[in-house]
Amino acid sequence: MAINFCFPKPQVSQPFSYINSPDREEIHKFCNMGSEAEILRKPRFLCLHGFRTSGEILKTQVHKWPESVLQKLDLVYLDAPFPSQGKSDVEGIFDPPYYEWFQFNKEFSEYTNFDECLAYIEDFMIKNGPFDGLLGFSQGVALTKVPKIKFLIIIGGAMFKSPSVAEKAYSSPVKCTSLHFLGKTDFLKEYGMELLKKCVDPVVIHHPKGHTIPRLVRSSPSIRSFSSKLGESNTTARMQNPESISHLTQREAAEVDEILMGPLGFSVDQLMELAGLSVASSIAEVYKPGEYSRVLAICGPGNNGGDGLVAARHLHHFGYKPFVCYPKRTQKPLYNGLVTQLESLSVPFLSVEDLPVDLSGDFDILVDAMFGFSFHGSPRPPFDDLIQKLVQLRNFAQNHPKSPVIVSVDIPSGWHVEEGDVSGEGVKPDMLVSLTAPKLCAKKFTGPHHFLGGRFVPPSIMDKFKLHLPPYPGTSMCVRIGKPPQIDISALRQNYISPELLEEQVVADPIEQFRKWFDDALAAGLREPNAMALSTVGKDGKPYVGSLFAIHC
Ligand SMILES: NC(=O)C1=CN([C@@H]2O[C@H](COP(=O)(O)OP(=O)(O)OC[C@H]3O[C@@H](n4cnc5c(N)ncnc54)[C@H](OP(=O)(O)O)[C@@H]3O)[C@@H](O)[C@H]2O)[C@@H](O)CC1
Numbered sequence: 001m002a003i004n005f006c007f008p009k010p011q012v013s014q015p016f017s018y019i020n021s022p023d024r025e026e027i028h029k030f031c032n033m034g035s036e037a038e039i040l041r042k043p044r045f046l047c048l049h050g051f052r053t054s055g056e057i058l059k060t061q062v063h064k065w066p067e068s069v070l071q072k073l074d075l076v077y078l079d080a081p082f083p084s085q086g087k088s089d090v091e092g093i094f095d096p097p098y099y100e101w102f103q104f105n106k107e108f109s110e111y112t113n114f115d116e117c118l119a120y121i122e123d124f125m126i127k128n129g130p131f132d133g134l135l136g137f138s139q140g141v142a143l144t145k146v147p148k149i150k151f152l153i154i155i156g157g158a159m160f161k162s163p164s165v166a167e168k169a170y171s172s173p174v175k176c177t178s179l180h181f182l183g184k185t186d187f188l189k190e191y192g193m194e195l196l197k198k199c200v201d202p203v204v205i206h207h208p209k210g211h212t213i214p215r216l217v218r219s220s221p222s223i224r225s226f227s228s229k230l231g232e233s234n235t236t237a238r239m240q241n242p243e244s245i246s247h248l249t250q251r252e253a254a255e256v257d258e259i260l261m262g263p264l265g266f267s268v269d270q271l272m273e274l275a276g277l278s279v280a281s282s283i284a285e286v287y288k289p290g291e292y293s294r295v296l297a298i299c300g301p302g303n304n305g306g307d308g309l310v311a312a313r314h315l316h317h318f319g320y321k322p323f324v325c326y327p328k329r330t331q332k333p334l335y336n337g338l339v340t341q342l343e344s345l346s347v348p349f350l351s352v353e354d355l356p357v358d359l360s361g362d363f364d365i366l367v368d369a370m371f372g373f374s375f376h377g378s379p380r381p382p383f384d385d386l387i388q389k390l391v392q393l394r395n396f397a398q399n400h401p402k403s404p405v406i407v408s409v410d411i412p413s414g415w416h417v418e419e420g421d422v423s424g425e426g427v428k429p430d431m432l433v434s435l436t437a438p439k440l441c442a443k444k445f446t447g448p449h450h451f452l453g454g455r456f457v458p459p460s461i462m463d464k465f466k467l468h469l470p471p472y473p474g475t476s477m478c479v480r481i482g483k484p485p486q487i488d489i490s491a492l493r494q495n496y497i498s499p500e501l502l503e504e505q506v507v508a509d510p511i512e513q514f515r516k517w518f519d520d521a522l523a524a525g526l527r528e529p530n531a532m533a534l535s536t537v538g539k540d541g542k543p544y545v546g547s548l549f550a551i552h553c
């Protein structure tokens, strides 16, 4: 069944061909939608039906695709603008009404109403968009009034025979990523191949059937390739748009907690372990242990405090030197266990009295794990003073060249969970690690680093709370929300000061000399000591520079 509207004779006696099942998974990914990545919104495709059929008929056929694929796409079906002016090949198979996009002569060399057709589609896209892609329509590039679409899925698509129409439809190369289904026995395959040449970034799936909508049933590298392109592109767009990320109210956050630990079968230990690991991973993304080694985790009486204890343990394993202040211990096996684990790693526990008045001299990172989403009212002792200590850090900054950074777990302590820092006396973190999903107060966070952690949210929660969250990259336990802060390039400059190199100091054996330099580079802790630039000056006085990477020495 053709869904490219420009050609007649849809073959309905054998309306589906088969693509095997891993392909289905690839299409999943292609739609960028692994379960957790049901992110900001599904990609919206405008689906354009074949000649003398209808949106409803196309829908019936596409909806034979597996539900697991369909649920990841937002497919919108549109009827062509003109009622069918002749017999439809699907009469008796699918019910009327039937529509056509435009008309053409027998040789497919002249077309009428083509411009009207494009205007009609554009109008629909403006009123019902935005659309991310087109399915079944091989002339997307001719649309000029709507924002450029990012993806094309062309099933049995082909080039126009009329040079003038082809010129209009494919007036420039198709620059977006395109996925082409080409049937082995499709009578339009030759033209479909022509269309491929117009596409800058095509991915082709060959199937054994004819001019049909393939069913999705095994794997192919092509879909995988297309899916990763789609994933990359969508992810980038979404990550840069924190505005469209969901935020939970206090009540919703508690409800998510209850569902996870009720019907969904999670234990608090599990979630806390993953939450704490996310916090440690986020810290490690931004603050490297070489520069920020001394960490103080200030832990509160609830689960937020538990996250802090877990994070401290992971930070120890990541190469940091954590200390813990845990003034209101919860006497439950989970918490006692977390304390024992830290003690077994010789992580020091500091009482509030042990803490210096000015924390800036002793620590590089302060983890604020005092209160999370169950905080209410004003902080009670001893946390009121502890929060004050963090707030006052800025005042001490002038005494220390490097003030410690503050990382808040889930909620900056002292903040109203929904309203933010209403009292003006809450912690002002440099990094916020939201867990599960950001809470409403996170909208007021203005620090440079906002991360999301808690990579355990199942689709049912995503659906129930209509969560739009950024996908986690690869195997990471955290993902940045929004853009990283702008870097001052001049601040990256390093001055290299080394003794002069005199000719008489150079060793006669070049390999020996190289070893010496290599050892010096290793000892200096250079990041890639095996990478170097070799400069020489020829007899003509011209310098030559080459980059070298030593692989064996
Ligand atoms: N999916 C999830 O949901 C996950 C959630 N996780 C984590 O759990 C956190 C929520 O934990 P939570 O519910 O234990 O609450 P939390 O805010 O840590 O503290 C409550 C304690 O604080 C106390 N307290 C309250 N107000 C106070 C005040 N003004 N001054 C002094 N004390 C005050 C309160 O005592 P109360 O007032 O009830 O007597 C109680 O003892 C969440 O933010 C996240 O970090 C992750 O571990 C895993 C996944």
Ligand SMILES: [K+]
Binding pocket: 304, 368, 369, 370, 371, 372, 408, 409, 410, 411, 412, 413
């Ligand atoms: K906190």
